[in-house]
Amino acid sequence: MLKKVKTILILLPFLLKNLSAQEVIRKADIYVDLSVEKGPMKPFWAWFGYDEPNYTYMKDGKKLLTEISALSPVPVYVRTHSLMVTGDGEAALKWGSTNMYTEDSNGNAVYNWKIIDSIFDTYIKRGMKPFAQIGFMPQALSTHPEPYRHYWKPGDPYKDIATGWTYPPKDYKKWGDLVYNWVKHSIDRYGKKEVESWYWEVWNEPNGFYWKGTEQELFKLYDYAADGVKRALPSAKIGGFNVAGTSGKGAQQMLNDFIKHCTTETNYATGHTGSPLDILTFHAKGQPSIVNGMVRMNASPHLRDIEAGFKVATAYPETKNIPLIVGESDPEGCAACGMATDPQNAYRNGTLYPSYTAATIAREYELADQYKVNLRGAVNWSFEFENQPWFYGFRDLATNGVDKPILNLFRMLGKMTGNRVKAQSNRMYPLKTMLDSSIRGPLSDIGVLASKDKTTAGILIWNYHDNDEKKPAEQVSLQVENIPVKSVRLAHYRIDDQHSNSYEAWKKMGSPQSPSAGQIAELEKAGQLQTIGTAQNINVKSGKININFDLPRQGISFIKIDW
Incomplete structure (x- = not known):
């Protein structure tokens, strides 16, 4: 998988200029290596x-x-x-x-x-x-x-x-x-x-x-x-x-x-x-x-x-x-x-x-x-x-x-601590492209940022495009390597129209400007960070796990792995 990701990354600037690239790299292949540290996960965003x-x-x-x-x-x-x-x-x-x-x-x-x-x-x-x-x-x-x-x-x-x-x-x-x-x-x-x-x-x-x-x-x-x-x-x-x-x-x-x-x-x-x-x-x-x-x-x-x-x-x-x-x-x-x-x-x-x-x-x-x-x-x-x-x-x-x-x-x-680790996606635009022209190509930016601490790892994945328009969800295939234990606990957090989204909940209520106490309680619950399903125990084979899911346009997934 890593060889495939590297090949696509080399070709990505050329492919982004061609509409046919949408067929070539429709699925996002993401690779994370927990053994290769890139630097501290400084929370400069805080x-x-x-x-x-x-x-x-x-x-x-x-x-x-x-x-x-x-x-x-x-x-x-x-x-x-x-x-x-x-x-x-x-x-x-x-x-x-x-x-x-x-x-x-x-x-x-x-x-x-x-x-x-x-x-x-x-x-x-x-x-x-x-x-x-x-x-x-x-x-x-x-x-x-x-x-x-x-x-x-x-x-x-x-x-x-x-x-x-x-x-x-x-x-x-x-x-x-x-x-x-x-x-x-x-x-x-x-x-x-x-x-x-x-x-x-x-x-x-x-x-x-x-x-x-x-x-x-x-x-x-x-x-x-x-x-x-x-x-x-x-x-x-x-x-x-x-x-x-x-x-x-x-x-x-x-x-x-x-x-x-x-x-x-x-x-x-x-x-x-x-x-x-x-x-x-x-x-x-x-x-x-x-x-x-x-x-x-x-x-x-x-x-x-x-x-x-x-x-x-x-x-x-x-x-x-x-x-x-x-x-x-x-x-x-x-x-x-x-x-x-x-x-x-x-x-x-x-x-x-x-x-x-x-x-x-x-x-x-x-x-x-x-x-x-x-x-x-x-x-x-x-x-x-x-x-x-x-x-x-x-x-x-x-x-x-x-x-x-x-x-x-x-x-x-806030769940990402320790050090940043090697993470690659065949659908992540190069830094230079984003500096030059943002995300305007036929493909969205399905990118990744990953971290590892002593007993946990965090993987942030987004599906971003400059244009605010609805598009079908896209397939993401995530492979995580060099996990140091035989079993992990995995939770999948999500922000999209159905999860962690008080705005969509408010619109479904009819966009009230004077919501009732019950409606406010419902909105407060919808505004909290939510998971897709419940956390699960997963067996690790040869230090690897593979996860496949769909990610909507402008959606964000966060995979938290604990051991």
């Missing part, structure tokens, strides 16, 4: 983020955070915007506030940690870690404080969010002291050891709508923030800037300029050469569209953004080995834009979202291997939107407390 920090401590927010923390084998990191924004803590789309900084009538700083504590307390209680974003500008410090509070809604121009919180500070010393006092307060509340395990970052997408200053003002902002962090905790880890569209020339120039500033230029805050740079962060987004009334995904820009960030980091000796964090890693760029105003976002409720994510995460491992980088995190920018319509089409993990199919992919990934 990072999540969202725009609206005040959802954190609300009813459905706390419920979802509890579920996210439970699915990961390691502590989950959480990133949110607007942690320093002035306001009353009211939650709204693409808005949040903590009111941590105001000034008295004499211009003296007034610090208030009540709301930020309620946010971070929620994380710490669940064993989660803040990926603490130093932003945005408090109203009392902004050089352009009015207008400040925005009231953006889906369908409004995105630029409408950019109000007074996007401007540089009128006093950089006060800005640095604010950061110092925030970190110092965090140590007093949670302890030095805990805060040492966090990551701190300055600002967000300064090459987009989030920054109204110059590049040098941005570097000055960073220097004073980094100095404040390090004065409070020299062992803290800090970086920036989460540029948007990393594969674009402008974004790459800013990232290069930032690294050069941190390594060779004069620090605005200290007067010394260089600024602390413990992590490097950037964003990566795909680009879905509507083609003849159909949603069509595009993973190429997403993966090219990641590759571009890796290339920049590895070009400098000071950054080639530091932790890299993809601060937002998503199919597109606006979580709060629903499908009513942006129909290309209709992928978010069903199985297309998790199948896309599985296919791209597998390629992120490949890219990290290829460039030999320390990929520490890739933030899935999706959470929940409190008290919003059911299945409105937000990019979220749950709706009204009911888990969506995408969350079950992360439950599958």
Whole structure:
């Protein structure tokens, strides 16, 4: 079987160009060798983020955070915007506030940690870690404080969010002291050891709508923030800037300029050469569209953004080995834009979202291997939107407390521990093809990612295509070799229209916007990760087992083997 898989892999780029290839390699032959390790199964996916920090401590927010923390084998990191924004803590789309900084009538700083504590307390209680974003500008410090509070809604121009919180500070010393006092307060509340395990970052997408200053003002902002962090905790880890569209020339120039500033230029805050740079962060987004009334995904820009960030980091000796964090890693760029105003976002409720994510995460491992980088995190920018319509089409993990199919992919990934092992599929597109043109050929991407730990193995298999269209299920033949025991326990988890899918269950109910208590209970059950049948004991012959099953388009199977 392995020889057959290798032959098809060599021919696959040619075959994908020919419609006749559909007959040649209709069935997916997948081969996994548990004896050949490729590298650690780093759970860089166990990072999540969202725009609206005040959802954190609300009813459905706390419920979802509890579920996210439970699915990961390691502590989950959480990133949110607007942690320093002035306001009353009211939650709204693409808005949040903590009111941590105001000034008295004499211009003296007034610090208030009540709301930020309620946010971070929620994380710490669940064993989660803040990926603490130093932003945005408090109203009392902004050089352009009015207008400040925005009231953006889906369908409004995105630029409408950019109000007074996007401007540089009128006093950089006060800005640095604010950061110092925030970190110092965090140590007093949670302890030095805990805060040492966090990551701190300055600002967000300064090459987009989030920054109204110059590049040098941005570097000055960073220097004073980094100095404040390090004065409070020299062992803290800090970086920036989460540029948007990393594969674009402008974004790459800013990232290069930032690294050069941190390594060779004069620090605005200290007067010394260089600024602390413990992590490097950037964003990566795909680009879905509507083609003849159909949603069509595009993973190429997403993966090219990641590759571009890796290339920049590895070009400098000071950054080639530091932790890299993809601060937002998503199919597109606006979580709060629903499908009513942006129909290309209709992928978010069903199985297309998790199948896309599985296919791209597998390629992120490949890219990290290829460039030999320390990929520490890739933030899935999706959470929940409190008290919003059911299945409105937000990019979220749950709706009204009911888990969506995408969350079950992360439950599958959470079962993969130890090291990645050799896994091949005759239907998995090469990395280069996906970078160049995503998955547009006549055949779907039936790919595989596999791991092995001391007494368990996990095999993730997806059937992904950019086009959101129904196709017949396809045959998968899985062979697992070099199993170290004579008998194993096998469970087959599945995400498709019939399994682990609250959205399909909701549609079958008639898509109610006011479901009954009984219906909600049924939806919550449908939103959990489900198996096909029950777990079975299987005899291992000559170190091998063979499994055959059908996998629908946009479906995902996870084979868990225990011994």
